[in-house]
Amino acid sequence: MTDLDARLARLRGSAPPRRHTARTIAALTTNPGCARRAVLDAAGVDKERLAAHVGFPARFGQSRFAITRGNAFESQVKANGCAELLSLLREKLGLPVDEVGYHDLESVGGNESNEVRHARARTLITRAARAADDPGTLFDHPLLRLDVGGRAVYLEPDLIAFRLRGRFHVVEIKSFPVIDGQADPTKVAAAAIQSAVYVLAMRAMLAEQGLDPETVSHEIVLVCPRDFANQPVATLVDVRKQLLVLRRQLARLTRIEELLDALPADLTLDLRPDADGVPTATADELGASLGRVDARYAPECLSACEIAYFCRHEARGDTAALGRTVREELGGVESVDTALGLAREELRPSVEQEEAAALLRAAARLRAEHLGARA
Ligand code: SF4
The missing domain is CATH 3.90.320 (Lambda Exonuclease; Chain A)
Known part of the structure; x- marks a missing residue:
């Protein structure tokens, strides 16, 4: 077993590895910037079981x-x-x-x-x-x-x-x-x-x-x-x-070794079951471990990745979670709260936020005019 295989096996824990399929590779390439998916798939983690155990079961797949x-x-x-x-x-x-x-x-x-x-x-x-x-x-x-x-x-x-x-x-x-x-x-x-x-x-x-x-x-x-x-x-x-x-x-996929180097050496997502078939690690423990691996949630994840509901929950409040267009338009504005503050002119934009802030103020003005016209 190579060093890389050993690290991936430690991450996966006791379960046998899940094999990549054409579907998982196609899904991986819909979000090539997501380290979490790349690492879990390389380790062969059962994402569906993991998502269910941490309280965010997948809602897609074949019956x-x-x-x-x-x-x-x-x-x-x-x-x-x-x-x-x-x-x-x-x-x-x-x-x-x-x-x-x-x-x-x-x-x-x-x-x-x-x-x-x-x-x-x-x-x-x-x-x-x-x-x-x-x-x-x-x-x-x-x-x-x-x-x-x-x-x-x-x-x-x-x-x-x-x-x-x-x-x-x-x-x-x-x-x-x-x-x-x-x-x-x-x-x-x-x-x-x-x-x-x-x-x-x-x-x-x-x-x-x-x-x-x-x-x-x-x-x-x-x-x-x-x-x-x-x-x-x-x-x-x-x-x-x-x-x-x-x-x-x-x-565009980052090499798996580089992604693993950014993670703690003892990180594991082991779903080892107890005598009743329930994973011995608690949902909170596994959820915390999962959170250590960087994700890049986008709405498209909902139809392509088994742990999308976990990632969506984690990313709530981030502008990036609203989709690629918003992510691009609001570059430099990370949170929805900041976006609202800039739109209402309650926050002063930094230099890199100025362009996005002008857009947000214009959108807020249009919205106010539209609501005023309807009142
Ligand atoms: S759902 Fe989460 S892990 Fe899956 S691709 Fe999206 S961000 Fe990555």
Whole structure:
């Protein structure tokens, strides 16, 4: 175990680590300046349990019903050697042959360790990339690896990477419906950014092997149920924009070692349970430990991070908690109380607050005029 692994294990405590997923990486990049999320995810802390224990349970995530439905739909699409999926791929990608190769990479001879699974995926995918006349191959659950904040993380993709005519396509199977040709745009956007994480990881894998990363297409195949039936339908989605955003945001993530250096060496968020399954550390103790790690709360956290309600509570009274636009417009004015004092001209602005103070006074004047006009 490296020194870094030991520090992260101490922070996490006795629980087994939670694995990064494409969803957590996508969420991480929506708030790249947040050290708290970066540290908790690197340590594999169960954020959902932690948030519930400190009194601020998450209010988003998939219901058990949705997860079961998603698993059933994926099994249906992949049944009988991916028969349904193949007919969709023929239609969408012009698959010219009846049969294709298939590699199940979920385990390697019963060995499910990350290193072994990743090595196997890398061997088969790079071999296919080098083969000039590969007629087409499906790679089921290839275990990919991506550098996140200076640390290699494994991704357990719920997808199939498909190679045809020298190009790989990421296939993402989702259970939200496409009704009359339209799907929920928020869900499509989330699926697109998650698929972009896989495209990035596959490109990194090929580049490491001296192969052209661009052979992984920027067009992913999104498979969803059509209307209210379970009949699958495939759509090509261009994720070039998401790839640009991801690359930029991943580059902005601070290295995890630097974030850990700023924390006390004995800091722990251990959720070790007692005989009744309740964490032995009290909510106050864990809340205080959590508060030692810097956060950067923004309203977008509410739909992306399990501990958002804790962070929102902690940030109440801060202008930054009102959103990115307010944070930018009111640079130098940290608290809502100060903003109100400047708006009412009860406080004298410092030099760096002058611009924001002028804005606040103007807004206060407009508000007073508007209320006066309505009275
Ligand atoms: S909710 Fe808290 S920990 Fe999560 S990203 Fe936002 S500020 Fe960071």
